[in-house]
Amino acid sequence: MRMTVNGHEAYCYTGGKSFSRELPTVVFIHGAQHDHSVWALQTRYFAHHGFGVLAVDLPGHGLSKGVPLASVEAMADWLLAVLDAAGVKQAALVGHSMGSLIALEAACRAPERVGKLALVGTAYPMRVSAALLEASMNEEQKAIDMVNIWSHSTFMQKPSFPGPGFSALGVNRRLMQRISATQHAPVFHTDFAACNAYANGEHAAGTVACPTLFLLGRRDMMTPPKAASSLAALIRHARTVQLEDSGHALMSEQPDAVLDTLFDFMKSAG
Structure with a gap:
């Protein structure tokens, strides 16, 4: 689904079905140097089981x-403009990593627009080391390799992977390389710098009144579960689920568990 947002074409994947604003809408927001494809399994299932799906490609991505x-903050404003362009008054937001900060900030800025909030692989503050920031600007392939290794809990594939020959690390590496190859701007560095600079997390969390889920990987080295504790403490009605055998790349390492947890949360009353 293509639309014009702030004067530029924006793309949202709708899960293989035409988007209907008459259905409850779930918006999926990817993380740094990614695009909508990281949500492939989850978005298709939601779209075929009673939800309208908008899996965004952030500006300069995908x-x-x-x-x-x-x-x-600018990404959160853009996300709310996507809802306007799609004619959606209220949606549930699901964000991974950088996307979780965008979802949180959007919920703070427009609480009436957000019915539920799912923060996947989140942390606050979401600090990025100086070495990784520098690599993302000047040695991007090195930064891609570093993040790809740190995002996965193991090099071995798990039973939940789609089939023989599937490589979670390989797919993620190629996706990040494709983002670099198709964009002129330093996407990775811009994304990392935005995460590193975000300072409104505690205030934003304190304003959240909608049902909220923290979905975390117990073996996450990029955003360890303890790094979400300050936000979880401020959203006292929030529920936290930790996936035992997962790192930061939850959607590829434990796709079925992520889907089941998110779907149960979206179908629940509160």
Whole structure:
């Protein structure tokens, strides 16, 4: 689904079905140097089981035009503009990593627009080391390799993977390389710098009143579960689920568990 947002073409994957604003809408927000495809399994299931799905490509990522936005706040404003362009009054937001900060900030800025909030692989503050920031600017392939290794809990494939020959690390590496190859701006560095600079997390969490889920990987080295504790403490009605055998790349390491947890949360009353 293509639309015009802030003067640029924006793309949202709708899960293999035409988007209907008459259905409850779930918006999926990817993390740094990614696009909508990281949600492939989850979005298709939601779209075929009673939900309207918008899996966004952030500006400068995937099929969305424009340059990558330099702050979480700007990305949150853009996300709310996507809802306007799609004619959606209220949606549930699901964000992974950087996307979780965008979802949180959007919920703070427009609480009436967010019915439920799922923060996947989140942390606050989401600090990025100086070495990784520097690599993302000047040695991008090195940064891709570093993050790809740190995002996965093991090099061995798990039973939940789609089939023989599937490589979670290989797919993630190629996706990040494709984002670099198709964009002129330094996407990775811009994304990392935005995460590193975001300072409104505690205030935003304190304003959240909608049902909230923290979905974390117990073996996550990028955003360890303890790094989400400050946010979880501020959203006292929130529920936390930790997946035992997963790192930061939860959607590829434990796709079925992520799907089941998110779907149960979205179908629940509160």
